[in-house]
Every structure is written in structure tokens, then in C-alpha cells.
Amino acid sequence: MATVDKKARLRRRHLRIRKSVTGTPERPRLSVHRSNRHILASLVDDTTGRTLLCETTTADDFASPQKETKTDMAGRLGLLVAQKAKELGIDNVVFDRGGHPYHGRVRALAEKAREAGLRF
DSSP states (O other), rough: OOOHHHHHHHHHHHHHHHHTOOOSSOOOOEEEESSOOOOEEEEEETTEEEEEEETTHHHHGGGSSSOOHHHHHHHHHHHHHHHHHHHTOBBBEEEOOSSSHHHHHHHHHHHHHHHOOOOO
């Protein structure tokens, strides 16, 4: 029996999701990429191949004076993405969890983005 490493399994799940999830100019794809330390969220229009908005926890303006957990950081990123999407006139998005399970940091980002007014 062949063993498949974690990255290959993640990639396979991501490709399976991407078959049915595509972003349009009216309803872009909210794509989430998660690493061990940081998380990245971007709004993508797949019809033109343009990234409309990209925010990450590594940005200088994202720094927080107090220590917080990675889940709290992801939630704060969800709020930030939703606010900037509203400024661009985007209310509806399609959520792409990037092959990651919908819990923990991915879920925190999605729920905070919903609380801030984005509709999935």
C-alpha cells in the first residue's frame, strides 16, 4: 500500500473542492490558505484570474499589541477581510477552505467574516 503525504492529501482535497467552487466578479471566491503560524485570505475573481483583495496575518498593519492565539488572529483577519470587501462593494462570496477541515482557524475566519456582513 502506497503512503501519501499530508501535502498530497491536502492538494487532492483542494482540487476536489475547486471543481465546484469558482468566483465571479459579482460573487468572488474567498480563498483561505493556512500555514502552521499564519493564515491568508484573498478574494479572487476566477473568470478574469484577478485577485481583488489579499490580507494576511504577516502584514505590518495586522500586528497586535497584546498576545493572542492563532484562532483569535484568524477571527480578526475575517473581520478585516469583510470590512475591506464592503469597501470594494462586495457583499456575497463563495467560501473556499483550501482543502482544510472546517474547524479551528478556518472556521473562526469564516464566522467572523459572516458576523461582519459577508454572505456565503
